[in-house]
Amino acid sequence: MSYYEIQGGRPLEGRLTVQGAKNSVLPILAAALLAPGRSVIHNCPDLSDVSAALDILRLLGCRVEREGEAVAVDAAGLKCARIPEGLMRQMRSSVIFLGALLARLGEAELSYPGGCELGPRPIDLHLSALRTLGAEITEEQGNLRCRGGAWLRGGEICLSIPSVGATENAMLAACGCPGVTTIVGAAREPEIVDLQNFLRAIGARVTGAGGSRVFVAGGRPLHPARYRVMGDRIAAATYLCAAAATGGQVEVAGVEPGALTALLTCLEQAGCQLTAAGDAVRLTCRGPLRSISPVRTAPYPGFPTDAQAILMAALAGGEGATLFVENIFDSRYGHVDELRRMGADICVAGRAAMVTGVGRLHGAGVRSPDLRGGAALVVAALGAEGTSRVSQLHHIRRGYERFPECLRALGASIWERQ
Numbered sequence: 001m002s003y004y005e006i007q008g009g010r011p012l013e014g015r016l017t018v019q020g021a022k023n024s025v026l027p028i029l030a031a032a033l034l035a036p037g038r039s040v041i042h043n044c045p046d047l048s049d050v051s052a053a054l055d056i057l058r059l060l061g062c063r064v065e066r067e068g069e070a071v072a073v074d075a076a077g078l079k080c081a082r083i084p085e086g087l088m089r090q091m092r093s094s095v096i097f098l099g100a101l102l103a104r105l106g107e108a109e110l111s112y113p114g115g116c117e118l119g120p121r122p123i124d125l126h127l128s129a130l131r132t133l134g135a136e137i138t139e140e141q142g143n144l145r146c147r148g149g150a151w152l153r154g155g156e157i158c159l160s161i162p163s164v165g166a167t168e169n170a171m172l173a174a175c176g177c178p179g180v181t182t183i184v185g186a187a188r189e190p191e192i193v194d195l196q197n198f199l200r201a202i203g204a205r206v207t208g209a210g211g212s213r214v215f216v217a218g219g220r221p222l223h224p225a226r227y228r229v230m231g232d233r234i235a236a237a238t239y240l241c242a243a244a245a246t247g248g249q250v251e252v253a254g255v256e257p258g259a260l261t262a263l264l265t266c267l268e269q270a271g272c273q274l275t276a277a278g279d280a281v282r283l284t285c286r287g288p289l290r291s292i293s294p295v296r297t298a299p300y301p302g303f304p305t306d307a308q309a310i311l312m313a314a315l316a317g318g319e320g321a322t323l324f325v326e327n328i329f330d331s332r333y334g335h336v337d338e339l340r341r342m343g344a345d346i347c348v349a350g351r352a353a354m355v356t357g358v359g360r361l362h363g364a365g366v367r368s369p370d371l372r373g374g375a376a377l378v379v380a381a382l383g384a385e386g387t388s389r390v391s392q393l394h395h396i397r398r399g400y401e402r403f404p405e406c407l408r409a410l411g412a413s414i415w416e417r418q
């Protein structure tokens with residue numbers, strides 16, 4: 001089993017351009033199904049979750065070719081509407097293909113995506129949104145059979161939770177429904193805006209993304225397009241927190257600073273100097289990180305749940321106490337026990353976690369519990385005294401492209417070992 005061997009205590013210095021956004025490219029690859037013909041998606045990161053999505057597109061009948069940083073998807077040959085259980089289990093966010101298949105083929109069949117390390121991952125909001133548009137959905141023995149077709153019509157979808165995936169599925173399905181669809185209570189994440197921009201590029205009429213009401217005038221013929229995916233704000237947050245944890249100076253380019261406001265505010269409170277210009281953020285940290293106001297995860301523009309573990313890892317090696325409250329997922333503290341093995345002082349009670357900085361963590365052998373928890377352990381190991389081993393790398397490979405290489409380019413001592 002391979003692992004990262006990390007020598008901690010080296011301040012990160014330098015500049016990097018961040019990868020394309022995993023949570024944007026996955027719905028955009030599903031959206032490529034809507035347009036018969038060859039779309040080219042630029043800034044497509046080389047991640048295992050992206051590979052899984054490309055495997056699904058091929059299985060559905062698309063021609064898929066990677067051309068360096070771009071991926072070409074020719075959806076003219078789309079003929080299959082069924083995603084097998086094996087591929088669904090490989091990546092739970094494959095549920096995002098539901099809306100696109102319904103819009104293009106009028107039907108879809110897939111197995112329930114099931115839970116993951118973060119706890120149960122229900123899709124009730126996805127299904128109720130599609131039913132509002134007229135889809136007939138039957139659930140039997142863990143399989144979902146969805147039928148749409150000529151009777152699909154635009155309608156008003158009300159989301160009780162601003163679910164990112166449900167908003168995306170609703171937008172994609174609505175593109176195949178004649179009439180206007182309004183999504184009330186939509187998620188406002190920047191990745192939703194990126195999806196809207198791609199849909200507009202293929203000829204769809206979508207407005208309002210980034211706000212809580214999204215409008216789709218569906219049923220129009222769509223055409224392929226060339227599109228560049230936004231930078232990954234969570235990957236950017238990871239490199240910035242690594243710089244903060246090691247007392248270095250790093251500039252991260254290729255990301256919209258406004259998409260990171262909540263995290264940057266926390267890092268500034270913790271004592272980092274931050275400057276933002278154009279599509280780059282520079283962080284300088286010359287002393288131990290200080291305690292900050294309580295960090296409560298929330299839907300965008302609140303503090304992103306995906307950055308919770310990463311910021312916690314940086315603060316655990318600082319000074320002072322900070323309260324975290326995880327409001328989005330039921331069990332997103334899998335990294336806490338592993339951080340404790342590195343000397344962290346963290347007390348968890350339900351959704352709350354009190355982190356008391358110990359001045360410096362020490363190296364240890366730790367296991368990635370999930371994607372962002374694994375990245376958090378790398379951040380902690382980079383700032384710790386001594387050598388760490390981080391295993392279960394398959395979690396990290398889902399969301400970070402060339403992670404050790406990017407960190408080494410900033411001066412880190414991190415090597416993958418067998």
Ligand code: EPZ
Binds near residue numbers: 022026123163305330
């Ligand atoms: C997306 O997941 C992201 N994944 C997640 O990133 C991210 O943490 C999450 O949004 C929140 O920002 C992708 O975009 C591929 P949700 P998603 O639907 O869409 C509940 C990462 O690390 N809910 O916004 O699955 C749900 O249980 C990943 O990159 C329902 O109850 O998240 C959760 O408590 C992890 N019913 C809350 O809503 C539903 O039908 C938010 O989930 C759907 C969701």
